[in-house]
Structures are given as C-alpha cells and as structure tokens.
Amino acid sequence: MAVIEVTKENFEAEVLRSEIPVLADFNADWCGPCRTMRPMLDELAEEQSAYKIVSINIDDEDELAEEYDVSSIPCLVVFRGGEEADRSVGLISKDSIAALMEE
C-alpha cells in the first residue's frame, strides 16, 4: 500500500474512520527534513499492512494543521480509533518511525 495523500475532504474517511491505525505525516514541499523522511514512509507503507500512512501538506491543508495544533514539521501523528494516540516532531529514523506504530 502506498502513502495516501489526504485533504480535509477525505480526512474523516481515511483517518478518523480508519479500521486500522493511521500514521499521519504533516509536511510541506519546502521542508527539507520532511522530504528526507518521505522515502522512509514510502518504504514502511509498502512493507507492512498493520497500519496505513497518510501525507498531509500543511500549506494546502492549513485547517487540518491548525486543528491538530501542528507548529513544527515534520510532525508525525498516530491515530488509533480516530483519536490522537502519539506524536513525534522532527526528522527521525525509519526504525524510530516503526517503533512509534508499535503498541
């Protein structure tokens, strides 16, 4: 499964009503650490099916960024059952991202 691009139109369906946990990557095109982290997220999305990974561009989706109080990117927010369960700010390793999704 590839990383899914999410906007405020499909946020509820893809994230809040997801059957499986969701890792939401709040990012921007101009953010170097976000671009550095993206290939790791692409790999993780392909390598497993226990959770899905979505990408939210904060410039296009400023309402979502504000609603979830994102003020530093990259920002990874873990959603379980539609609720925020965890979050991590800044560039982290692929192993650390995977660890974030372990219960």
Added chain:
Amino acid sequence: MFDIIVIGGGPAGMTAAIYARRAAKTVLVLEAVACGGQIINTPDIENYPVEAHISGFDFASRVQEQAKGLGAEFVFEKAVEIREENGIKTVVTARNAYSAKAVILATGSENRKLGLEDEDRLTGRGISYCATCDGNFYRGKTVAVVGGGNTALEDALYLADIAAKVYLIHRRDSFRGEEASAARLKQRENVEIIYNANVTKLISEKRLKAIEVTDKLDGSVRTIELNGLFIAVGRVPENRNFASLVELDEAGYVIAGEDCRTSAEGIFVAGDNRTKALRQLVTATADGAMAATEAVRYVNGG
C-alpha cells in the same frame, strides 16, 4: 571487513566515502537517522561553488547518489561504540557490529538546548530550533529568539518579516554575530532586544504560553507572553560515544588539524565535529576529502 567505515552520512561523511571509493577502498557509511545531516534544514545554499542556488535537501540527495554510484554502502544504524583489537576497529550499533581497518568520525553536531524543564515536551508545541522551517506557523504572532550568534541574528531578522513582534534575548551586552545583521535588527520596529538576560522558565499548558526572562545584572524577572520560542544557542558536537578513544577539546570537539588525524591511530575525523575555525558546507566536504585520503594512506600501510 571493510577498508573504511564512515560514521555519519552528512556532507563530510559522504564526501569521504566518495574519495575512499575513488581510491578503490571498500566503504560503509553508518548513518543514525537519514543522509544529509543538518544541511537538509537549509532551504537555499548560496555559497557552495558551482550552483548559485540549491536546496540542502537536493544537495544531500545528489551527494548520496554520487557516493552510492561509486559503490559506497549505506546502513542506517546508530554507532554506539568503537572497539579496537590488533589494529582492527569494530563499530557497534544496537543490532550489529561492523569491522574495518580505519574509521572516519563524521558525526556532526546537534542543537544545543537551553536545558529547561519541559523543553523537550514543548518542542513542536511552541519551541523550535529552526526559524526557516517553522517561522511560517507564527505569521502575525509574538515570538522570541534566544541567542547572540549569527544564527540567532539571522533567525530574528527572518522572523521580523513574518511575526508581529520579535524579542531577541541575549545573555551578553553585545553580539558575537555579524555586525551588519545586528545593525539591521536594531532598525526593525517590531524587534525588541533584551540584553544581559537568560530565559529561566517555560510557562505552558498544552503549548508554550510565556517565558520568564531573568536580568543577569539586577536579577529582576520579567514574564513575556508569546506564541513561539526559537532557540539558537549554538550546537554541540556528537562525539560522546567516542570520547574514550580520541582526544576531545573542552567543548567536546575531536582534536585534529587539517590532516584530520585524531589522537588514535587509524581513526580520523571530518566535518563539524572537528576542532576548526570555520564550520561551513565547503569546509565539511574538504574535511571529507582530507580524512579519506589520510585513511586510505593508513589502510595502504603508509
């Protein structure tokens, strides 16, 4: 066994890998997080020869491609220790151990923290170490910058164009940073410079709400309500894991001259974690070339 292990995949480490591969040595680059190092935070590099403008991300990606194309191997694990036996160095990570004849330390540096309670929890919730990354979140808001070097001055200038009000808090009565930047700051109407002061407390609920600033001269305490605090109080080298092997200076930098040779035989240093006068992209890559050349000479028995 590899000929050379490079610890750290920033510009210095990846350049070392390029030079070592060009000398036909086997090379492993061990990187803890992701290749690129701190340069990926720079949106626009304007002082590296050849390209008038290139983003740090693009720069790092292209150097990595170049090193991979020449046959350097990359593994993403954090080196926690180096052991030495009969001249063979073994670099230990959480999961594995890798051996080589020579090691190049290119671990760079990380942001220095203020060391205040809740600083980690509030990072990303009002506290930032990168004005160019996070400044846009504070459009029309009140922010403060802590520090007195070039980064602090440039951050304050950058934020003055975005935020409604910028406080610059500096522990001395004059700036170490470039005079031109300091002069430009003083002309900005929405910038207030607070000299001889330290941030002594972070006041928060879910997010940072205010800071306490203590005047160093008279001890008076002032509370400043704000939305964001940008910390620019320098960087610290990441040499702790190797302190038992190579000599460090007081600030924690690996002591080495331009030849990048450390106090330990067969261990070299390249980039921002070395003692040097100028820490720039171009001096990091220069170190990479030098350290690799010396490491190759060592591996060849010279």
